[in-house]
Amino acid sequence: MPSASYTDPRLAAVYDALNPPSIEDAFHLDLAGAAPCAVLDMGCGTGRLASAFAARGHRVTGADPAPAMLAIASVRAGGDAITWILSDAASLALEARFDLIVMTGHVFQVFLDDEDVRAALTNLRRHLASGGRLAFATRNPAVEEWKSWTPDQTRERVEVSGQGTVDVHYDIRAAAGPLVTFETHFRFGPKDVATTASTLRFMDRDDVAAFLAEAGLSDVTWHGDWDRSPLGPASPEIIAVART
Numbered sequence: 001m002p003s004a005s006y007t008d009p010r011l012a013a014v015y016d017a018l019n020p021p022s023i024e025d026a027f028h029l030d031l032a033g034a035a036p037c038a039v040l041d042m043g044c045g046t047g048r049l050a051s052a053f054a055a056r057g058h059r060v061t062g063a064d065p066a067p068a069m070l071a072i073a074s075v076r077a078g079g080d081a082i083t084w085i086l087s088d089a090a091s092l093a094l095e096a097r098f099d100l101i102v103m104t105g106h107v108f109q110v111f112l113d114d115e116d117v118r119a120a121l122t123n124l125r126r127h128l129a130s131g132g133r134l135a136f137a138t139r140n141p142a143v144e145e146w147k148s149w150t151p152d153q154t155r156e157r158v159e160v161s162g163q164g165t166v167d168v169h170y171d172i173r174a175a176a177g178p179l180v181t182f183e184t185h186f187r188f189g190p191k192d193v194a195t196t197a198s199t200l201r202f203m204d205r206d207d208v209a210a211f212l213a214e215a216g217l218s219d220v221t222w223h224g225d226w227d228r229s230p231l232g233p234a235s236p237e238i239i240a241v242a243r244t
């Protein structure tokens with residue numbers, strides 16, 4: 001079940017203000033290349049990247065289990081050119097096969113136990129065309145980025161159309177083994193506050209590689225950041241691009 005940050009329509013509406021286009025988008029657009037191909041954006045959220053793929057002429061499917069996120073995605077400019085599917089990664093059941101499947105915004109980290117990871121990767125592998133690629137990332141556990149998810153270090157004020165000013169911050173609640181639980185606080189007005197809880201799994205490169213191999217994906221290119229720098233012990237990201 002996705003976090004209420006994505007399933008509550010009022011909170012989902014804050015997502016785009018908090019997550020403007022980034023170098024991560026450029027990395028994935030580059031992966032797709034210039035020639036039109038079939039792209040699946042799994043965990044597409046509000047469809048920012050899916051619509052950018054479509055604007056470049058790719059045939060795009062965007063899938064997400066949170067109806068509130070898909071509702072925003074489907075009315076985005078160019079959204080009518082995209083096939084939107086309400087589904088999580090493990091349950092997706094399409095006849096279509098894709099040249100590129102992406103999971104951006106660290107969607108991979110919502111798969112909390114080994115069975116969740118296996119079910120998602122195996123099913124996504126099944127949706128890849130011959131020679132197709134699956135790209136996703138986890139934040140590098142060795143960097144312990146969650147230690148900076150404190151109110152003081154994350155406080156942000158954004159303008160949301162129709163809602164005005166919203167103050168947002170994160171607050172780490174627990175870090176137990178690979179699982180990190182944090183709250184997101186949204187302040188819409190003096191007495192109008194919403195708090196959601198989310199848990200993410202942090203996985204090292206060897207474990208990611210082992211899960212990919214189990215899913216039949218052993219040909220993997222690794223990067224340590226969105227500028228394509230090589231993966232090293234202190235890299236912020238563990239980015240996998242796996243080919244069938």
Ligand SMILES: C[S@@+](CC[C@H](N)C(=O)[O-])C[C@H]1O[C@@H](n2cnc3c(N)ncnc32)[C@H](O)[C@@H]1O
Nearest residue numbers: 002006043044045066069088089104105107110
């Ligand atoms: C941080 S957002 C990323 C959205 C988008 N990919 C982006 O980069 O802006 C995480 C998304 O993952 C979705 N999600 C949650 N559980 C999922 C699952 N089991 N399979 C696929 N997507 C999931 C959420 O609904 C949410 O839209």
